[in-house]
Amino acid sequence: MIDFIRSLGRWGLDTLQRLGSGHLFLWYMVKGIPEVLLRFSLVIQQLQSVGVRSVMIILVSGLFVGMVLGLQGYNTLVDFGAEESLGVLVSLSLVRELGPVVSALLFAGRAGSALTAEIGLMKSTEQLSGMEMMAVDPIRRIIAPRFVAGIISMPLLAAIFSAVGIFGGFIVGYGLLGVDDGAFWSQMQVKTDWYDDVLNGVIKSIVFGVVVTWIALFEGYDASPTSEGVGRATTRTVVHSAFAILGLDFVLTALMFGEI
């Protein structure tokens, strides 16, 4: 019993300590941002590896998610004779929820895990301390550009996801199920609001971008410098990111759309 309490206490302290160092880490990253913006070539390199390389998985997943939405939405709407509203259903689901959330989950799996592994490996091969001894602060030189690239990439990827998804929904609705295409697009245009829907979706995806990239970079930087440690950190990135995305999504949705 005493042992149990003791290990509970230790776990609590460790968690608190990691939370503390995680926030400190965020602060250092943020402090490094102005310098990074002046040397934007560093960010562009990272946009390539963090953002561009995630485009394929986003395109494919977005298309299929949109197609499934088209099918499921049609089956429900047709009972009420409201299949003309398929466009609204598809676009609102994507722009408000699925676009930001699913693309952030994919981003965590594709880019987040890669970031953690990269930074963790750089740490375990002493590249980061080597840099420190060359008077180059790794947080500014290595971490901050990746952070900025992640924040820029995420909303763009979410936008691509939603656009492709709407197109997928249209293919299914118009091509397969015979929904009127004029009604599909015009209802979508009328009912999807720039501020309430699109802007809120963008805000969500920026928040997710910050959180996922932060988690991924911190896990890599904090990984114990062994192959096992880097492996564990990579797993943690994906798991913690998923929790963070889904939890934050609830909070943000409640704030934006719920009448709370």
Place this chain on the structure above:
Amino acid sequence: MPLIKIRDLHFYRGDRAIFDGVNIDIHRGKITAIMGPSGTGKTTLLRLIGGQLRPDSGTIEVDGQDVHKLSHAGLYELRKRMGMLFQSGALLTDISVFDNVAFPLREHTDLPESMIRDLVLMKLQAVGLRNARDLMPAELSGGMARRVALARAVTLDPMMVMYDEPFTGQDPISMGTIVNLIHRLNDAMGLTSIIVSHDVMETTEIADVIYLLSAGKVIESGSPVQLRRSSSQWVQQFIQGLPDGPVPFHFPGVDFADDLLSSEVSA
């Protein structure tokens, strides 16, 4: 006044004292060697000097500044004037040999690319790897990687260089070259050099002063000649590499016989 002044240094890893009251002076323009059995904390000492680790007590002054009282910016300013050759090389794996050596220049100076090229090629020439400049670090052998790291450590023309095991993994020819190079850098550029090494022969050849460390203390210090004449059994054993004597070869802990006789089976 010495360039580096270490006073009453204490440093612990867990409960184990790595340094237990160490005093070291490193004089300007001299080559100072730090020697001692594997695992005594030589690398740790260099990291303490570079400000990557904090002592539990005691002070380390470099060029009159207490390393561990400096601000972040102050520490980075000081590090620009320190070169360090890591035991593992610590090259950046995603850029070429050339870019690795150019890295400190590009980060800290506004030199035009043509001048950077000349400087880098000069440094690479000195370690015999000018024609390996387009290789990636993964394509280098261990000894080559270390020579690239050596070239990188001196690109900014620092006031001092810390070499962690510069001779390991070198064939006799490149070993000779590196010994010469360290010597030449030291004399021609007025560098202060700290060498951590096990290679008694090479080290005694170029070192002006040697510190022998063991069990957290400085066991002996002095010029190579003084050490060779030392009456201490410990020093003689270490310098001559004799298997028997007072220098512990084993990591401290339970006696071997007790270990074999004990019935405790680790899970």
